[in-house]
Amino acid sequence: MLTAQSATVVRATLPAVGAAIEDITGLFYEKLFAAHPELLRDVFNRGNQAAGTQRQALAGSIAAFAGYLVDHPDDRPDVMLNRIAHKHASLGVRADQYPVVRQHLFAAIAEVLGDAVTPEVAQAWDEVYWLMANALIAIEARLYAGQGVAEGDVWREWEVAARTEETAEVASFLLRPADGAPAPAFKAGQYVSVQVELADGARQIRQYSLTGAPSAATRSIAVKRVPGTAGTPDGEVSHHLHTHLREGDRVRVSAPYGDLVLEAGDAPLLLASAGIGCTPMLAMLEDLVAARHEGPVTVVHADRSPATHALRIAHEGLTAKLPDCAAHFWYERQAGAGHRSGLVDLTDVAVAPGTRAYLCGPLPFMRAVREQLLAKGVAPADLHYEVFGPDLWLAAA
Known part of the structure; x- marks a missing residue:
């Protein structure tokens, strides 16, 4: 993976790059869209660009990837790469677009950091970029092949x-x-x-x-x-x-993509969602019902009220069809009989040893649930999540 010489340079410059990374990514998008306005028009989310969340997500992923390589020079963060590759495949990203991104990203780095970007520094960070880019290209190629489509033709x-x-x-x-x-x-x-x-x-x-x-x-x-x-x-x-x-x-x-999928096996499951984050959980419940799943399942959902809980009847009905399923629904207001009031509190919710948890919803909800599940003994590797929009989980880590 990352060569020893480049690891030394990246380790030494990571604080400076990390401190300036949002300025770098902001300038990168300015340069990219000036040269290729069709990308902002037809590929990138204009709302996320206006809000700055895409810039934060890119900054977080670059910093996390570089930091991981420095700490694990012979390894790579496959979980993060797979999540990004699935998003890219769903957008039809192609391998020939990566050199374009590299051109404008490194122009932004040079402009923001100035004389600090020596040839040695540029070479080390170029190695980081292509390690990440080539890994994504390889994963995306497999994803396209898995759907039987040509690259980008989704x-x-x-x-x-x-x-x-x-x-x-x-x-x-x-x-x-x-x-x-x-x-x-x-x-x-x-x-x-x-x-x-x-x-x-x-x-x-x-x-x-x-x-x-x-x-x-x-x-x-x-x-x-x-x-x-x-x-x-x-x-x-x-x-x-x-x-x-x-x-x-x-x-x-x-074509369908995404890495938040149920793993095979009989481990206890916990499906936690908030708001419209219930949608992937409904597909999982449909699948479990169709497979006549008999293992323990815990369903957790939070919403403003029963009236705002989209697909509530299906959510409740599917949990009732599973032979060993405990459902817990929290509503901030108008909670009726059998439901809980306020925010999710797992204090008295039984979480079996070896539970695999799947989370989807706003980031504050997922962070709170993750913290509670870790306190209950759920292993970090058994906590899986999906974020709608740019993944700011890494950006805030």
Whole structure:
């Protein structure tokens, strides 16, 4: 992996690069989009760019990867790389785009750090970049081959078979391939990218978890209308889908990807979600029910109220179909009989030894649940998570 000479240089310069990494990534995106405006228009999430979250996620992944190489020069962080590669594959990222990224990233590094970037420093960080890039390229090639598609050619036309208003904020869409061919296989917990053309001609892309059973002939997604917050716009794609997508309409959908999938085995399972994070958990529950799973399953969900809990009836119904399943639902308000009030508190929730936990929801929720599960003896390697949007978990680590 990382050569001894480069490891020494990276270790010595990592504090300086880490301190400036957000400035570097911010300038990198400016340079990249100035040279290739089509990438901001058609690939990168404009909302995340406006909010700065994509810059934070990139900064976090670079710093985490470099730090890992310094501490483990003969190894690589495969969990992080796999998560990034799945996101890239769902967007149709190609190997020939990595040299373009390298060009503008290193131009930003040189501009921000100035004379500190000696030829020796540039060579060491170039080695870091290509170790990460080539690992991602190799993983993405395997992911494309696994779906039987050419590199980057992940898109198909799908038709909306039905639309259901689940809550005031969430609509679900039942989809079928427009060409009548079989739907591609997926694993419970995975997602697809959805690409829409907006009024200004931009083709924006967002990922949505598949909610139905992997064995079904159709595919279903649930889309929450994302409101803007201070300084950020409303979610462009979610508002477009809510406003325009109706039964009979067509939409471009990618092949399924994602690394938050159930591992084979009889280990006790815990599926924890909050808000729209329940969507991958529903697919997992569908899969467990279809497989007649008999092992212990604990379901944890948090929401503002029963009325805002999207797909609540399905969530409750699937847990009832499993022979050894304990369900715990927390609502901040209007919690009824059998439900809990307030935020998730696992103090009196039994967590069996050897439990594998799967988390999806807002970062504060996942961090709180992770901390509680670690305190209950769940091994860090058995805690798996999915983040909607840029992965800021590493950025804040």
